[in-house]
Amino acid sequence: MEQKKIDRINEFARRVRNGETLSDDELRERADLRSEYLREIRASLTNDLEHTVIVRPDGTVEHVTDKHPKTQKNDTKTHTTKQ
Numbered sequence: 001m002e003q004k005k006i007d008r009i010n011e012f013a014r015r016v017r018n019g020e021t022l023s024d025d026e027l028r029e030r031a032d033l034r035s036e037y038l039r040e041i042r043a044s045l046t047n048d049l050e051h052t053v054i055v056r057p058d059g060t061v062e063h064v065t066d067k068h069p070k071t072q073k074n075d076t077k078t079h080t081t082k083q
Helices: 003-017 022-048
Strands: 053-055 060-061
Touching: 003 022
Parallel strands: none
Antiparallel strands: 053 060
């Protein structure tokens, strides 16, 4: 992400911390910048992990991304009934 955009995110944060209210346009811009920033951070982390390996003492090589396959969270709830 360009430093100019990061500076803009920080400007919004500073203004809010100082008690200023952001306009609707500024709130949208801040949300867009935050989304872009998070996308880039996640992409960078994914890239780092895809190129990370663990070399065991016995010489075997294990790719970090093979360690934990992606799973979906189970959103079922447990309900109890009173008797």
